[in-house]
Amino acid sequence: MKSIWMALLIGFVTACTVVAFPSSVLAQQEDAAQEQESEGSQTIDLEADAKEFANANDVKEVEIPVIDREPFDRLTFDASNDNWVLDIDPIELEGVSRTASIDPKNRSDRLLFTMELDYPGRLWACPWSSLVKVERYSDLVLGEAEKAMVAKDYATAFRTLLFLSDLSDARGAGKIKQMMDECLYEDGHENLEAGNYGEALTAFEALYERQPRYKVRGAGSLLEKITTCINEFIREKVEAGEYAAARSLLATLRLEYGNKVDEVMQFWELDMKKRALTRLREVGKAVQAGDGMSAHKNVREVIYVMPSLVESVKKFNEIVKQFPFVFVGVTQSAISRDVRRIEDWAARRVGYLVDRWIMEFQKPTDQGGKYIFPGGRIQPIDELGLKFRIQLTQPIPDDVPPILTYELENRLHELATIDSDEYYIPWARLVETIEIEDERSIVFTLRYPHVLPESLLVMPWFSKGDDRKEEAFGFYKPRSRKAEEVIYERNERFPKKDGQQNPLVIERVYGNSAEATDALIRGELDVVDRVYPGDISRLKKDPMITVRPYLIPSVHMLIPNPRNDHMKSDSFRRALHFAINRDLIINEIISGGSQIEGFKVVSGPFPEGTDVSNDLAYAYNRDVIPREHSALLALVLAQQYVTQETNRLENEGVPNPEVEMPKVVLAFPSTETITAACKNMAQQWRAAGVEAELRPLPSGQLVPDDDEWDLLYAEVQMQEPLVDAYRLFGRNGLVKLVDPTIEQALRNLDSSFKWRDISRNLRRVHQQSANNLSILPLWQIVDHYAYRKNVFNVGKDIVSLYQNLDEWRIDGVALPNESNEVSKKRP
Amino acid sequence: MQAEFPPTRSPLFRPWLWLVTTLCVCFFGSVGHVTAAPQEAETAEAAWEYRPYNVVVWLAHENSWRLQGLEEGIIEGVAAQAMLADPSSWKLEITRAPNPWNWRLISENFDRDLYSDDLQADVINAGETQNADKLIIVKITENLGEYDTSVQEFDLHTKIWGAKVIREAETANLASVIFDSIRTAFMPITRIENVLDKDVRVRVRAIGVCEIAERDANGEWKMVKNTGSPAWINDDEILMPVVLRKDRRGNLDNISAVFWTFLSIVDRSGPNLNCVTHAMRRAPLGGRTGGRTERLGLCVRAPDRETKLRLISNDKQQVPLPDLEIFSRNPDTPAGEDSEFIGKTDWRGEIVIPPNDDPIRILFVKSGRRGLARVPMVPGLYDSQETSMPNDEKRLYAEGITRGLFNELMDNVARRQLIAERFRIALENNNLEKASDLVQELSEVPDANNFKRRLNLEKQDLLSGDIDKREVDYIKGYFLQLETATSDFLNNVKNTQLTRDLQGARKK
Incomplete structure (x- = not known):
């Protein structure tokens, strides 16, 4: 299409050129037999043609660069022909190349030429004597380059000259080359004067590559220019604090110019060292003042400025010893602290940090999760598995909330009492009696055997109305809270054990994962809670950083809101689901083209697991195949919904009903991964004819407060599908409209006594959710965390970042030029 | 101004008239039963319409000194109001509940045993109720100067307990409140x-x-x-x-x-x-x-209170039926109007039904798409009620499966149509390679035969095991619909037809 327009434009310009001239000396040769000789000018009135063309097309004249036009030659006629200028197809003369100059004075007879674009198939002639000048295409191009040089449009000039140099038979290669060099120099010089050191450097370096000895009289050598540019360029970076970029430039400088730039190198190394040492003094002051935060901030910046400076590394090691702080980068601040919230990553992270729970999940096993009762122990006391004893250790361990036996018994009752705010249906359904056996023991009896009754008691120790609920009973507690930073310190109720460092944890909230990743690389952060999938491979390449996957994948899904008829329609929901190219989004958008284990499209609400975490896959139904992407089918199904609605209204007696394609409102937590995915989905829905409005939720909010949404993007982490299925589909679960068939499958869970039955019934939940589209499943993602290698005992195969926080330790780093191995500690 | 008390008795209601009538009946009855029978019937009819209620009212309380002092006033007050309200249709005799009934009535066990045969027998056999039609129990509990009253009728003829009317009262209005409760609790026959x-x-x-x-x-x-x-x-x-x-x-x-x-x-x-x-x-x-x-x-006459409804299965196990949807309509609600959604039964099969402005609520119980029962109910009449209905588990499960199959069927129909359309365009454009690819693509989408085989397998799986006959009928009905739809729609695009068309195009 572009070429047609270009052709039209070119044709019109050509036509306009013809119109401008009062007379024409063009002779049209219809055939050789009708050739007429003439000593004077002959005119053929092309004006009518051109005018007709101009009128018909109403095209304004534009000046197209010569190099963008098809090659042509230019004829300039004499005064008797009004100095008419005509562009023609390149002249073909025997023995004359396309670029060779032609002097019309040296020619006799006439010139035959064509203008195929405007007058295809026609041959023209004019006497050589009527011509004053014949400019070849290469001359015109050169002329244009010269014009551009005069106008100081060096980019255009260089481009034109480059084009000219590529013409295989260009004349004056030497001149062209010279002009190109001049162009580069002038461009560099102008940018240098203007302070655009990057652009100046590019130009000078390009010139240096062509002509290392290039020199302009009185202007200094090219290398001097380059050095000046680099100097200023580095100064800019350094003053902006972009030390990594500055160091990278210096390294490049050394590589390319060797010892020719010693002076510059030395200057800047010295400069950076001075800055580093100045900053180190600040660090010293901060240390003396006991301000660990400032000390850390400054010394980390120093190391970033000058990682090879031994003093800074030594200082860092001292500071880490004196102020063991770990800086953690997060992208979601925690509004609540609740490990049960399957949709709230931040709440689970902080819940494990500052709270303790009646039962605590340790890890998945092949028989569901492993749970501990931190206050003592829990064990079955009969053969049928109906009776259990909870025994509190006396005295209560320091790391457990100070709860009395009868208080715990009351708590368990409260969870089973229908009128209580804490009423928890699965527990109420299961437990029959709860009694105090003695001053340390509670015995509860179940109505029927359960494979994992402990899993139902991942509950806060205290109820909502209890003042003690707000206290932090976890290993850590909040010390201070600002909008972008929360500091956690060891809870003093837990005496420090030998060998434990219990560093201060400073959580910093970043607007997006990329910023957090950069901060980790720079050394500002020690740990990143969740790494953007696209950054995983980049971080893995950094020798100072370890990247690991969390044990439990998260499942991403869309939850419909049945507020409108269209969201209740199976056809419409299927249309939306078919429209989403999930493979594209997970493989290209989210993981940035990398193959990351565990990232896959799923067909239901439960994780499929990875090779490592296949213990979790007991709920996933592999017989339910993920819906394939089909934009056409989506279109058809969406239209089908409209047709069905129209028919329904007609049947209800509405005359000529007009049903429009509904619009959907997609609400989503505004993390960058999810935002990118949602934007893509909206585009894909549009392609299926369904308009989508995006509604990003405020930071920290995961579910809208109102009802003004049709679909909610949720990322859900189920560490125990047996229990978490209720949190998704139960009475107070995330999903609003739960089909009775799913409720039935959940009920059957209660009467499942064996893992085989549990698995079967959860797979039924999966199957029924696919049948009735209670959710639109998207994909499973394995989240990753990253930490610097001088932070130890973060752990492997963890469920939550702070799972092993009591063992965390931050140490110093190896001195530069010494062994790169950090001290051998258990990672 | 003193109220006049006009005659309140019907002219027919004269003792002497009854005596004469009875004597006549006896006399003429001895003459011939043909003549006497209609009179007896008429007498019986007349007796029913004119037979007032004999109502015994027992007052039961803890015998606090305050209530002891008020008791006489309560009795007089209630009796007077009863007379004022209706001196002829009922005859109210209000006394303190005789011992040991007083203590039995106010004990906690009384409510627990309310519907037991033994209690009912004791009430009926109590001497004081021998000639009565109804026994109304009034319980008064003192509560820091105020009183909690509970009034409930036991119909001695039908042995039916009425709704319990619970109200609070103060000293000044205690008699009025009790009478008002009696009026509400009273069940005309x-x-x-x-x-x-x-x-x-x-x-x-x-x-x-x-x-x-x-x-x-x-x-x-x-x-x-x-x-x-x-x-x-x-x-x-x-x-x-x-x-x-x-x-x-x-x-x-x-x-x-x-x-x-x-x-x-x-x-x-x-x-x-x-x-x-x-x-x-x-x-x-x-x-x-x-x-x-x-x-x-x-x-x-139900008080304005809710009733807990419990639903259980009508099989041998009698298990609670949770997650059933309960809707409500007024009997006069027009057919086109939506029903009110009350809620779902909980894991114990229970749901609380609140009263509304209608005297009777017609409840509709749904399991998935199936209506299980239509339950008329008067909320407040009883504190809780229980009823049984079919256990719908197998059918419900089948409903989910067949819904998924139906969606899959529609998707396959659409896919086949799309492929056929694209095939037609490919042939028109003489793009035989593309057309051939589309024939291959079509072969991967289940046709009617394949899909029916799948339906058969699913049906067999669902109908296996112990299953109620009605559920079998439902499930078979679902699959019949699916099979019909499969035949009707999935056969519209045939693999063989496209193959033939392609071969034809190739020959050209």
Whole structure:
């Protein structure tokens, strides 16, 4: 299409050129037999043609660069022909190349030429004597380059000259080359004067590559220019604090110019060292003042400025010893602290940090999760598995909330009492009696055997109305809270054990994962809670950083809101689901083209697991195949919904009903991964004819407060599908409209006594959710965390970042030029 | 101004007239039964309409000094108000509950044993209730200077407990509150005369004497119906049928309240009320009737309270039925209007039904797409009620599976149509390679035969095991629909047709 327009434009310009001239000396040769000789000018009135063309097309004249036009030659006629200028197809003369100059004075007879674009198939002639000048295409191009040089449009000039140099038979290669060099120099010089050191450097370096000895009289050598540019360029970076970029430039400088730039190198190394040492003094002051935060901030910046400076590394090691702080980068601040919230990553992270729970999940096993009762122990006391004893250790361990036996018994009752705010249906359904056996023991009896009754008691120790609920009973507690930073310190109720460092944890909230990743690389952060999938491979390449996957994948899904008829329609929901190219989004958008284990499209609400975490896959139904992407089918199904609605209204007696394609409102937590995915989905829905409005939720909010949404993007982490299925589909679960068939499958869970039955019934939940589209499943993602290698005992195969926080330790780093191995500690 | 007490008794109600009538009946009855029988019937009819209620009211309390002091005043006050309200339709005798009844009535066990046969027998056999029609129990509890009252009627004839009316009162209005509760708790009786499908005609007891004198516009005294009497049944009130069966000797053999059945009043003619039945089951008042069967209707006046409804399965296991959807309609709600969604039964099969402005609520119980039962209910009549209905588990599961199959069927139909259309375009454009690819693509989408095989397997799986016959019928119905749709739609695009078309195009 572009070429047609270009052709039209070119044709019109050509036509306009013809119109401008009062007379024409063009002779049209219809055939050789009708050739007429003439000593004077002959005119053929092309004006009518051109005018007709101009009128018909109403095209304004534009000046197209010569190099963008098809090659042509230019004829300039004499005064008797009004100095008419005509562009023609390149002249073909025997023995004359396309670029060779032609002097019309040296020619006799006439010139035959064509203008195929405007007058295809026609041959023209004019006497050589009527011509004053014949400019070849290469001359015109050169002329244009010269014009551009005069106008100081060096980019255009260089481009034109480059084009000219590529013409295989260009004349004056030497001149062209010279002009190109001049162009580069002038461009560099102008940018240098203007302070655009990057652009100046590019130009000078390009010139240096062509002509290392290039020199302009009185202007200094090219290398001097380059050095000046680099100097200023580095100064800019350094003053902006972009030390990594500055160091990278210096390294490049050394590589390319060797010892020719010693002076510059030395200057800047010295400069950076001075800055580093100045900053180190600040660090010293901060240390003396006991301000660990400032000390850390400054010394980390120093190391970033000058990682090879031994003093800074030594200082860092001292500071880490004196102020063991770990800086953690997060992208979601925690509004609540609740490990049960399957949709709230931040709440689970902080819940494990500052709270303790009646039962605590340790890890998945092949028989569901492993749970501990931190206050003592829990064990079955009969053969049928109906009776259990909870025994509190006396005295209560320091790391457990100070709860009395009868208080715990009351708590368990409260969870089973229908009128209580804490009423928890699965527990109420299961437990029959709860009694105090003695001053340390509670015995509860179940109505029927359960494979994992402990899993139902991942509950806060205290109820909502209890003042003690707000206290932090976890290993850590909040010390201070600002909008972008929360500091956690060891809870003093837990005496420090030998060998434990219990560093201060400073959580910093970043607007997006990329910023957090950069901060980790720079050394500002020690740990990143969740790494953007696209950054995983980049971080893995950094020798100072370890990247690991969390044990439990998260499942991403869309939850419909049945507020409108269209969201209740199976056809419409299927249309939306078919429209989403999930493979594209997970493989290209989210993981940035990398193959990351565990990232896959799923067909239901439960994780499929990875090779490592296949213990979790007991709920996933592999017989339910993920819906394939089909934009056409989506279109058809969406239209089908409209047709069905129209028919329904007609049947209800509405005359000529007009049903429009509904619009959907997609609400989503505004993390960058999810935002990118949602934007893509909206585009894909549009392609299926369904308009989508995006509604990003405020930071920290995961579910809208109102009802003004049709679909909610949720990322859900189920560490125990047996229990978490209720949190998704139960009475107070995330999903609003739960089909009775799913409720039935959940009920059957209660009467499942064996893992085989549990698995079967959860797979039924999966199957029924696919049948009735209670959710639109998207994909499973394995989240990753990253930490610097001088932070130890973060752990492997963890469920939550702070799972092993009591063992965390931050140490110093190896001195530069010494062994790169950090001290051998258990990672 | 002292109120005049116009004559309140009907001219027919004269003791001497009854004596004469009785003597005549006896005399002429001895002459011939043909002559006497209609008179007996008429007498019996007349007796029903004119037979006032004998109501015994027992006052029970903890005998606190304050209540001891108030007791006499309460008794007098209630008696006076009863007389004022209706001196003829009922005869109220209010006393302190005799020992040991007083203590038994106020004990916690009483409510727990309320429906036990033993308690009912004790009440009936109590000397004080021998000639009574109704026993009304009034319990008073003192609560820091205020009083909690609870009033409940036991109909001695039908052995049915009425709704408990609970109110609070202060000293000044204690008697009024108690009387008002008695008025609410009182259950007038009707006799079911005729049943024709849903239409029922009943005759109201004591309606004949439920009158008061009123001055008309001319100042003349005339007798009008005492619509303020507790014995009067208003048009918006509800009747609960009870069937009494006697043995050959005329002794009461069996009493059964026809639960989940109520009668609402359509209109009245004289002493009769024309009603319509609202029932859970068909023909609740059908069946053989004869001289030994007496069908009555008790007018139930439920207080403004909720009732907990519990649903269990009607099989041997009788398990609770959770997650059933409960909707409610008024009997007069037009067909097109939506029902009100009340909620779902919880894991114990229970749901609380609140009262609304309608005297009766028709509840619809749904499991998935299937309506399980239609349950008429008067919230507040009982604190809790239980009923059984089919356990729908297998059908419900099948509903989910067949829904998924139907969606899959529609997707396959659409896919095949799309491929066929693209195939046609490819042939038009002479793009045979593309057309060939599309034929291959079509072969990967299930056709009617493949899909039917799949349906068969699923059906066999669903119908295996122990399963109720009605559920079998439902499930078979679902699959029949699927099979029909498969035949109708999935066969529209045939693999063989496209292959033939492609071959034809190649030959050209």
